[in-house]
Amino acid sequence: MKSVIVFSLAVVSCCALPSKQDRKFPDDFIFGTATASYQIEGGWNADGKGENIWDYMTHNTPEVIKDQSNGDIAADSYTNYKRDVEMMRELGLDAYRFSLSWSRILPNGFSNQISEAGIAFYNNYINEMLKYNITPMITLYHWDLPQRLSELGGFTNPLFTDWFEDYARVAYEEFGDRVKHWITFNEPREICYEGYGSTTKAPRANVTDIATYICAKNLVIAHAKAYYAYVNDFKDSQGGECGITISVNWFGPLTDSEEDEAAAEIKRQAEWGLYAEPIYSQQGGFPKEFSELVAKKSDEQGYPRSRMPEFTEEEKSYVNGAYDFFGVNHYTSYLISATEYLDDSTAPSLYSDAGVGSYTPPEWPLSASSWLRLAPNSIYNALTHLKEKYGDIKFYITENGWSETSGGDDYNRIKYQRAALESVLDSIDAGVNLRGYMFWSLMDNFEWMEGYTERFGLYSVDFEDPARTRTPNKSAFVYKQIIKTRVIDHDYEPDSTTMTIDQGR
Numbered sequence: 093m094k095s096v097i098v099f100s101l102a103v104v105s106c107c108a109l110p111s112k113q114d115r116k117f118p119d120d121f122i123f124g125t126a127t128a129s130y131q132i133e134g135g136w137n138a139d140g141k142g143e144n145i146w147d148y149m150t151h152n153t154p155e156v157i158k159d160q161s162n163g164d165i166a167a168d169s170y171t172n173y174k175r176d177v178e179m180m181r182e183l184g185l186d187a188y189r190f191s192l193s194w195s196r197i198l199p200n201g202f203s204n205q206i207s208e209a210g211i212a213f214y215n216n217y218i219n220e221m222l223k224y225n226i227t228p229m230i231t232l233y234h235w236d237l238p239q240r241l242s243e244l245g246g247f248t249n250p251l252f253t254d255w256f257e258d259y260a261r262v263a264y265e266e267f268g269d270r271v272k273h274w275i276t277f278n279e280p281r282e283i284c285y286e287g288y289g290s291t292t293k294a295p296r297a298n299v300t301d302i303a304t305y306i307c308a309k310n311l312v313i314a315h316a317k318a319y320y321a322y323v324n325d326f327k328d329s330q331g332g333e334c335g336i337t338i339s340v341n342w343f344g345p346l347t348d349s350e351e352d353e354a355a356a357e358i359k360r361q362a363e364w365g366l367y368a369e370p371i372y373s374q375q376g377g378f379p380k381e382f383s384e385l386v387a388k389k390s391d392e393q394g395y396p397r398s399r400m401p402e403f404t405e406e407e408k409s410y411v412n413g414a415y416d417f418f419g420v421n422h423y424t425s426y427l428i429s430a431t432e433y434l435d436d437s438t439a440p441s442l443y444s445d446a447g448v449g450s451y452t453p454p455e456w457p458l459s460a461s462s463w464l465r466l467a468p469n470s471i472y473n474a475l476t477h478l479k480e481k482y483g484d485i486k487f488y489i490t491e492n493g494w495s496e497t498s499g500g501d502d503y504n505r506i507k508y509q510r511a512a513l514e515s516v517l518d519s520i521d522a523g524v525n526l527r528g529y530m531f532w533s534l535m536d537n538f539e540w541m542e543g544y545t546e547r548f549g550l551y552s553v554d555f556e557d558p559a560r561t562r563t564p565n566k567s568a569f570v571y572k573q574i575i576k577t578r579v580i581d582h583d584y585e586p587d588s589t590t591m592t593i594d595q596g597r
C-alpha cells in the first residue's frame with residue numbers, strides 16, 4: 093500500500109506542469125520603487141531653491157488642485173531622506189528611482205549658477221542609498237520646470253533643447269561617478285498633451301491644436317541632446333546607461349473588426365508613438381499614419397500647414413537610436429473603437445485628431461483614480477507589442493501602481509501588483525528583455541491635480557503630522573516577500589505590522 097502511494101506521488105510531481113506559482117524572477121532582475129521630486133521633497137524654497145511651474149501654479153491658482161493643496165512640504169523628504177532609505181532597506185529593494193528638481197540644482201534654470209545646497213541634498217540621498225547597496229536610478233525631469241523657463245515658452249521654445257542639455261551635463265558631472273542609470277524625461281505625453289495641449293497638468297497652456305506637437309518635437313530632440321552628451325562625454329569614464337520613460341498603457345481593439353484594429357493603432361500612435369517612434373523606430377520622425385491624419389485634418393480646417401511639425405532628415409537620424417533602454421510606465425488598458433464612444437468636443441486637438449472612441453469595461457476593478465483600472469494581461473500586451481515593433485531592446489518598467497483613498501486597507505493594491513507581476517513573468521517568458529520593475533510608489537505623495545486625495549504608497553504618510561510619519565501598508569510586506577523569494581505567492585498573508593530590516597540590507 094505504502095509503495096503505491098509513494099509511486100503515485102512521484103508520478104504527480106514528476107509530470108505536473110509547473111504551476112504559475114513556481115515561476116521565479118531572474119536573479120539579476122531589479123526590483124525597486126519610484127517617486128518624483130515635486131511629489132515628495134517639500135522644501136519648496138529651502139536653501140535658495142528656485143520656483144518651478146508647480147510651485148507657481150499651486151500658489152497662484154490653488155483652486156485647480158482638487159483639495160487646494162500643494163507640494164510645499166509634501167512628504168518632506170528634503171529632511172526625511174534617511175527615513176526614505178530606511179524604508180528601501182526594510183523592503184529589501186535593489187533600486188530606487190527618483191527625480192531631480194531642476195530649480196533646486198539650478199535656481200534660475202540656467203547652468204551659470206549651481207546651488208551647492210541642492211547638490212548636497214542629492215549627494216546625501218545618493219550616498220545614503222549606496223551605503224546599503226541600493227542602486228539609484230535618476231529621472232532628470234519629472235514635470236517641475238523652472239518657472240523662468242516656462243515664461244520663455246518652456247518646451248515650446250526651440251532653445252529648450254540646449255537648456256535641457258546644459259542641465260543634464262551638470263547632473264552627469266555632479267552625480268555620474270555614482271549614478272549609472274539615467275532617464276531624461278518622465279512621460280512625454282503627460283508633459284506635452286496634459287501640460288501644453290490641455291489643462292490637466294502645469295503649465296495648463298491649453299493650446300489644444302498645436303502645442304502638443306511642438307512640445308513633442310522639442311522634447312525628443314532635447315532627449316537626444318542629453319543622450320549624446322552622456323554618450324560622448326561621460327559614458328566611457330562613468331560606464332552608465334541613458335534612456336527615456338514613456339507612458340505606454342495598452343490600447344487594444346474593442347472588437348476584432350479591421351476598423352477597430354486600425355483605430356487602436358492610431359490611438360497608440362497618438363498616445364505614445366508620437367514620442368517613441370522618432371527614437372526607437374528605424375523609420376524615424378513622427379508616426380506615419382497619425383502624422384498623415386493630422387496633416388489632412390489641418391488642411392481641412394484651413395491651417396496653412398500641418399499642425400504637426402516635421403523632422404528634417406538630419407533631425408530624424410540624430411534622434412533615431414538615441415537610447416540604451418526603453419523605460420515604460422504602465423498602469424492600465426483601454427479598448428478602442430472606430431465608431432463607438434466618439435467625442436469631438438475638443439477639436440482641433442490631438443484627442444480629436446485621433447478621432448476614435450475609448451472604452452473601459454466596468455467589470456475591470458477601479459482604483460481611487462478615475463483612469464486606473466485593473467485590466468487583464470495589460471503589461472504583457474504592451475511589452476510584447478513594443479518588442480515586436482522596435483525589436484529586441486532593453487526595457488525597464490519604471491512605474492506601475494495602484495491608488496486608494498486615504499485610510500482604507502490596501503488589499504486591492506496587493507491584488508493589482510500580483511496581477512502585474514504575473515504579467516511581467518509572462519512577458520519575460522515571451523522573450524521580452526525586461527530587466528526591472530519599479531513600483532509607484534514608495535510612499536504616499538502629492539498626486540498632482542488630485543492633491544492628497546489619491547494615495548499610491550506602499551507606505552502611508554501622515555500629512556497632518558509635522559514629522560510626516562511613514563507607516564507600512566500590507567502591500568509593503570507582500571512586496572518585500574516577493575523581492576526576497578523572487579516568487580509571487582498568492583497565498584502569502586503578512587503576519588506582522590512592524591517592519592524590520594533583514595540581514596545584509
Ligand code: PNW
Nearest residue numbers: 128278279282339341423463491532539
Ligand atoms: C504617472 N494615465 O502619471 C506619473 O509619472 C506619476 O508622477 C504619477 O503620480 C503616477 O503616474 C500616478 O498617477 C500618469 O492617464 C498620469 O494613464 C496619467 C496616466 C498614467 C500615469
